[in-house]
Amino acid sequence: MKKKIAMYWGAGCGGCDVSLLGIHEKLLELLDDIEIVFWPCATDFKYEDLEKMPDKSIDIAFYNGAIRTSENEEIAKLLRKKSKILVAYGSCAIEGCIIGLANLYDKEEIFRAVYLENETTPNKEKIVPKEKAGELELPEFLPHLKVLSNVVKVDAVIPGCPPPKPVLIEALEALLSGKTQFGKSVALCDECPRRDTKPDKIEIDRFYRWHEKQDDGKCFLAQGIICMGPATLAGCGGECIAANIPCTGCMGPPPKVRNQGAAMLSAIASLLGEMDEEREKEVIESIQDMVGTFYKYTTAKLLPKGRVKDEG
Ligand code: SF4
Ligand code: SF4
Ligand code: SF4
Numbered sequence: 001m002k003k004k005i006a007m008y009w010g011a012g013c014g015g016c017d018v019s020l021l022g023i024h025e026k027l028l029e030l031l032d033d034i035e036i037v038f039w040p041c042a043t044d045f046k047y048e049d050l051e052k053m054p055d056k057s058i059d060i061a062f063y064n065g066a067i068r069t070s071e072n073e074e075i076a077k078l079l080r081k082k083s084k085i086l087v088a089y090g091s092c093a094i095e096g097c098i099i100g101l102a103n104l105y106d107k108e109e110i111f112r113a114v115y116l117e118n119e120t121t122p123n124k125e126k127i128v129p130k131e132k133a134g135e136l137e138l139p140e141f142l143p144h145l146k147v148l149s150n151v152v153k154v155d156a157v158i159p160g161c162p163p164p165k166p167v168l169i170e171a172l173e174a175l176l177s178g179k180t181q182f183g184k185s186v187a188l189c190d191e192c193p194r195r196d197t198k199p200d201k202i203e204i205d206r207f208y209r210w211h212e213k214q215d216d217g218k219c220f221l222a223q224g225i226i227c228m229g230p231a232t233l234a235g236c237g238g239e240c241i242a243a244n245i246p247c248t249g250c251m252g253p254p255p256k257v258r259n260q261g262a263a264m265l266s267a268i269a270s271l272l273g274e275m276d277e278e279r280e281k282e283v284i285e286s287i288q289d290m291v292g293t294f295y296k297y298t299t300a301k302l303l304p305k306g307r308v309k310d311e312g
Pocket of ligand 3: 188
């Protein structure tokens with residue numbers, strides 16, 4: 001019996017949908033074992049088709065992208081009802097990813113920045129989208145971006161932005177053989193091609209952004225370039241580092257780490273070694289865009305109801 005598979009693209013860039021094609025000939029092999037019953041991005045399925053399916057008739061549903069609109073939320077609930085296994089596919093679905101940084105702002109601030117103050121989008125008439133215009137109804141833009149597990153029970157996750165090829169192949173093989181637990185549990189440094197040059201202590205005057213310093217081929221942190229490897233789940237094989245780019249943490253934290261940014265700050269603090277307080281402050285303050293660096297992928301998961309506003 002072929003497994004019935006569904007794939008849905010919520011709020012995201014579409015890279016996760018495309019990543020399935022990135023497994024190349026492996027996809028052809030898997031196609032022998034599966035039947036695609038719903039994949040609006042690739043084939044002409046309508047939501048009514050999904051509604052008509054009997055409950056639990058889909059073996060595995062993959063949800064990629066986050067939940068930003070009422071439509072995303074409705075389809076997440078529908079897929080949950082119709083599927084035996086629901087998988088959060090990619091960083092947006094699991095922890096909100098880069099678009100989850102929007103949870104630092106409220107809906108009004110986002111609309112103002114996107115539609116009214118955006119220098120590259122002329123909008124003299126000051127038009128902003130409405131949920132209802134005449135006959136036309138648009139889905140509601142929710143007050144905050146949610147991740148899939150905020151809305152429905154999730155059975156398995158495939159991390160990454162998008163999931164790297166080795167992670168995806170392992171996950172698909174496991175899921176098709178009925179397993180929902182797979183992947184590694186250690187940090188990326190363990191499998192990094194530069195791991196032999198990772199020091200116990202680093203001697204630096206300041207931190208640099210990647211483009212500000214000539215790469216000497218050693219561990220990025222030893223060079224004072226932020227690399228999220230110590231606080232990021234292994235599995236990709238260090239594919240960015242193999243291309244001489246520091247890790248930005250797209251696989252999310254290892255299983256026992258709840259707060260990837262705090263874990264990374266703690267790793268940096270232990271690497272810095274002894275220095276006087278003022279010097280330490282200078283070095284730490286040389287890190288630019290703390291939230292965008294340490295919480296690039298996990299802001300929405302940690303702030304499902306937006307930022308905590310200062311009340312005095
Ligand atoms: S996880 Fe990354 S690749 Fe996938 S939809 Fe989100 S932004 Fe795009
Ligand atoms: S900090 Fe980055 S470059 Fe250094 S060993 Fe870890 S993953 Fe590799
Ligand atoms: S090196 Fe880091 S950013 Fe690059 S794919 Fe691996 S986990 Fe993601």
